[in-house]
Structures are given as structure tokens and as C-alpha cells.
Amino acid sequence: MKILLLGEYNSSHYTLKEGLEKLGHDVLVVGHGDGFKKRKVDIKYTLKYTEGFSGKLKSVLYRLFGFDITSMDVKKQFESFKDRLTGFDVVQLINETAFNTTPETEKTLLEFIFKNNKKVFLLSCGTDYVSVKYAFDKKFKYSILTPYFEKKGSKKDFWHALMYLTKPYVDLHTYVYNNIQGVLASDLDYHIPLLKNEKYLGMMPNPINLEKLNFIDLKVTDKIVIFHGINEKNYYKKGNDIFEAALEILKKKHPNKIEIITVKSLPYDAYIKAFDAAHILLDQVFAYDQGFNALEAMAKGKVVFTGAEQEWLDYYNIEKDTVAINAEPDAEKIAKKLEWLILNPKIITKISKNARAFIEKEHHYVAVAKLYLEKWESKP
Structure with a gap:
């Protein structure tokens, strides 16, 4: 089987690749290496303009003109390797923003993935709409948003999670769910919020290469x-x-x-x-x-x-x-x-x-x- 794993958190996808290859499958991992952690991937793209002066410039341009230069750059990088992302039997997205771009750009890149491959699945890993909404509604006794509720930081400090509750990300969530065959969870923090979801296929323990x-x-x-x-x-x-x-x-x-x-x-x-x-x-x-x-x-x-x-x-x-x-x-x-x-x-x-x-x-x-x-x- 030919399998494409899109996005990376820690080494969950790359370790899964190693396990799948042991079973005789052909696997490709695409991602940016999970930031400073510099995790291994097969096709690596970079997230530019995220820190320092360029990060501030990016914020100004977004406020003034409504475009995100990091997402534009990822889209440009995507064009250089997209031909290698076709014809897969199975594609799995690490989460709803597998490419780490704005919802608009994410939809454009995912449209190519959905059109040019057979089956696409979603892994609930990291933050996504379902898990963040569950945490925001305080259905867990505590969660990653507990420090936010306790005023340990501003809305900006927790934007990496709260952004999934805004309309563009909710729309992206709907778009992804309308195009996938099913969703899996990487641990109980994602499993519990998905229990009544009709697309949910079950929890897959994180793979560890012993x-x-x-x-x-x-x-x-x-x-x-x-x-x-x-x-x-x-x-x-x-x-x-x-x-x-x-x-x-x-x-x-x-x-x-x-x-x-x-x-x-x-x-x-x-x-x-x-x-x-x-x-x-x-x-x-x-x-x-x-x-x-x-x-x-x-x-x-x-x-x-x-x-x-x-x-x-x-x-x-x-x-x-x-x-x-x-x-x-x-x-x-x-x-x-x-x-x-x-x-x-x-x-x-x-x-x-x-x-x-x-x-x-x-x-x-x-x-x-x-x-x-x-x-x-x-x-x-």
C-alpha cells in the first residue's frame, strides 16, 4: 500500500512510517519538522516569517491587507513538491491544519490532496476544533485551557488553541470532515471529545520505536x-x-x-x-x-x-x-x-x-x- 502522512507532531507520523515500512508498505512523511524540535520528515517545508522583525512585519501586513505571508510562502513551497503527493491509497492528516497555514490556504492545499488521492483520514492530534471546543466548554475537569481560564496569559498567548473556535477555522473543520473517510485519536485527550462523533473510528496509541x-x-x-x-x-x-x-x-x-x-x-x-x-x-x-x-x-x-x-x-x-x-x-x-x-x-x-x-x-x-x-x- 502507498501511504502519505501529512504533518508532524513530535515523531508520531515518522514513527508510524517506520512501523508501516516494517510491514512492507511505501510511506512518505511531509511536514516542517515540528518547529524547534527539528523532527525528521521525508519532504520538509519551512515556516518563514514567524519570529523577530519578519514576524512583526507579517502581523502588520495581515492587519492592513488581510494576507498571510507565511501561508503564501508555504503554498509556494507546496507547488514545488505537490506532484509527489498524488496517487496514494491512504492519506492521513496530522490534524485539521496539517500544513500550518491560514484556513483559506489550508483548503486550497487540501483540495489538491482530496482530488488526487484515494482515501483521506484525519488524526486528532495537537489542537483541533473538536478537542478545543470540548475544553473551552469545560467538559474536562482540567485541560490545556485551564491556565487561560485562570488568567495565566492573554487571549493572544492561547491563540494557538482558541483560533479553532473562530468562524474560518470552524468552516475549515467542516470542510475537512466532509472530505475524509474517518477520524482517529492519538490519545484519550482527543478520544473523549470524539466519542459521539459519527466519523470517529477509534483511538490509536502513539507508536514508539523501541x-x-x-x-x-x-x-x-x-x-x-x-x-x-x-x-x-x-x-x-x-x-x-x-x-x-x-x-x-x-x-x-x-x-x-x-x-x-x-x-x-x-x-x-x-x-x-x-x-x-x-x-x-x-x-x-x-x-x-x-x-x-x-x-x-x-x-x-x-x-x-x-x-x-x-x-x-x-x-x-x-x-x-x-x-x-x-x-x-x-x-x-x-x-x-x-x-x-x-x-x-x-x-x-x-x-x-x-x-x-x-x-x-x-x-x-x-x-x-x-x-x-x-x-x-x-x-x-
């Missing part, structure tokens, strides 16, 4: 090493402020028992190596399930503070605090859970092994690729 991620046996001989990776653009969205507050509590109570490593906005190749020495990794707060970074850390045997809500425990039939630690939006609760681990290092070792076993069972990239194939082939 051949590239060796398990690191956690030996506790001295201090417990805690790793905190900060994405500066998503500081409040990920709950990094809450993690930092928890670490301050811990430093006062157990200064001689811990070592803290903090990094900011590292490219992927540097990030994946930076936490090798850690026992515990602080990933994100406002989630019910794990994202790609957390899963890769778990594959290496780290004890990860991330989304591990009751819904996740029920879905996978897991006991609390045995595979991952649910990071609630409460610094004191996180600090207490960290303290529990620091004072009981044997539990760290146990969770480490359980985490690796869980990824092997539920997220192995070849097994996940088979699940995708089943869903894609289920639609005529």
Missing part, C-alpha cells in the same frame, strides 16, 4: 535526579509553572536528596539524550493521557509525571502509580508524590520497569501500525 530507545536500568546510589524539560512557548499550557513550584517545595525539604536538571526548548536530538541520567521526568500537567515525549521517556524506563487520569487507568486496566504518575494541577500534591518516591527508591525501580513493559505492550510501533491499517482498510 529499537531506538534502550531501557536504562535505574540505579539509586546517591541523589534522585529529576528532569524538567520546558517548552517556553507552552510554559503555562504544559503546567511548567506548577512543576517549578513543586520543585521549590522539594528543594526546601530535601536539598541533599535530589538533583534537578532543567532545560528549555531543546531540539529533539538533544532533548532525548538530556534526560538519560534522570530517575524522574516532569512532562505535563493538563492532560488525561501521555503525549509522545512522556511515552519515549517511559520507554527508557523513567518515572514520568504526566497525564495518567482515572480514565486512562480504566482504559488500560492499570493500577494508580504503577506505570506513570498523574500530575495534577496542584504543586503541593506533586511535591508530596515526588517526596514519596524520593523516600522510597525501590518504588522508582519498580515503576521504571513497569513503564517499559507498558510501552512494549501498548505502544510498539509495528503493532500500532497494524491497528492503523485495520482502521484504514475498514473504510471503502
Whole structure:
């Protein structure tokens, strides 16, 4: 089968490609590499005019004349490789704005994709209309919009999510759904909002290439090493402020028992190596399930503070605090859970092994690729 994967978040599509290729399929991944993370893709385009002086110029031009120079440039780049994006049996969009352009440009590029390929599917991953609307209506007990409701930033700071509720993006959402065979979700944070959607085909666990991620046996001989990776653009969205507050509590109570490593906005190749020495990794707060970074850390045997809500425990039939630690939006609760681990290092070792076993069972990239194939082939 010939498969086109459009767009990339972390390495969800490229890892899926690796699994599909193991099964004998021909796969092409197109994307911009997920920004500063510099993830690998087969055809890479760039998002120009997004920062500094050129970013300000872009904003002025958009306000004055209504055109977006980044989208115009992506469209120009698209013209140079669009002939390679035809004749596929299956196309999957990483989300509703797979090309990261304005809704108008997105429709133009997607029209070409819909006309020149057989079946197109949508992956609910990152932000999209359905998940953002669910969060905005406060149907989750907390979500990526909780910091916005708590006034931790302006509307502009959360525009990357709120924009999906504006009319142009709602229209794009309708256009995409009218042209796809079905939609899939990458984890429970997207699965739950889609449960009553007639186009929904089910949840596909994020694929993790275990051949590239060796398990690191956690030996506790001295201090417990805690790793905190900060994405500066998503500081409040990920709950990094809450993690930092928890670490301050811990430093006062157990200064001689811990070592803290903090990094900011590292490219992927540097990030994946930076936490090798850690026992515990602080990933994100406002989630019910794990994202790609957390899963890769778990594959290496780290004890990860991330989304591990009751819904996740029920879905996978897991006991609390045995595979991952649910990071609630409460610094004191996180600090207490960290303290529990620091004072009981044997539990760290146990969770480490359980985490690796869980990824092997539920997220192995070849097994996940088979699940995708089943869903894609289920639609005529």
C-alpha cells in the first residue's frame, strides 16, 4: 500500500512510517519538522516569517491587507513538491491544519490532496476544533485551557488553541470532515471529545520505536535526579509553572536528596539524550493521557509525571502509580508524590520497569501500525 502522512507532531507520523515500512508498505512523511524540535520528515517545508522583525512585519501586513505571508510562502513551497503527493491509497492528516497555514490556504492545499488521492483520514492530534471546543466548554475537569481560564496569559498567548473556535477555522473543520473517510485519536485527550462523533473510528496509541530507545536500568546510589524539560512557548499550557513550584517545595525539604536538571526548548536530538541520567521526568500537567515525549521517556524506563487520569487507568486496566504518575494541577500534591518516591527508591525501580513493559505492550510501533491499517482498510 502507498501511504502519505501529512504533518508532524513530535515523531508520531515518522514513527508510524517506520512501523508501516516494517510491514512492507511505501510511506512518505511531509511536514516542517515540528518547529524547534527539528523532527525528521521525508519532504520538509519551512515556516518563514514567524519570529523577530519578519514576524512583526507579517502581523502588520495581515492587519492592513488581510494576507498571510507565511501561508503564501508555504503554498509556494507546496507547488514545488505537490506532484509527489498524488496517487496514494491512504492519506492521513496530522490534524485539521496539517500544513500550518491560514484556513483559506489550508483548503486550497487540501483540495489538491482530496482530488488526487484515494482515501483521506484525519488524526486528532495537537489542537483541533473538536478537542478545543470540548475544553473551552469545560467538559474536562482540567485541560490545556485551564491556565487561560485562570488568567495565566492573554487571549493572544492561547491563540494557538482558541483560533479553532473562530468562524474560518470552524468552516475549515467542516470542510475537512466532509472530505475524509474517518477520524482517529492519538490519545484519550482527543478520544473523549470524539466519542459521539459519527466519523470517529477509534483511538490509536502513539507508536514508539523501541529499537531506538534502550531501557536504562535505574540505579539509586546517591541523589534522585529529576528532569524538567520546558517548552517556553507552552510554559503555562504544559503546567511548567506548577512543576517549578513543586520543585521549590522539594528543594526546601530535601536539598541533599535530589538533583534537578532543567532545560528549555531543546531540539529533539538533544532533548532525548538530556534526560538519560534522570530517575524522574516532569512532562505535563493538563492532560488525561501521555503525549509522545512522556511515552519515549517511559520507554527508557523513567518515572514520568504526566497525564495518567482515572480514565486512562480504566482504559488500560492499570493500577494508580504503577506505570506513570498523574500530575495534577496542584504543586503541593506533586511535591508530596515526588517526596514519596524520593523516600522510597525501590518504588522508582519498580515503576521504571513497569513503564517499559507498558510501552512494549501498548505502544510498539509495528503493532500500532497494524491497528492503523485495520482502521484504514475498514473504510471503502
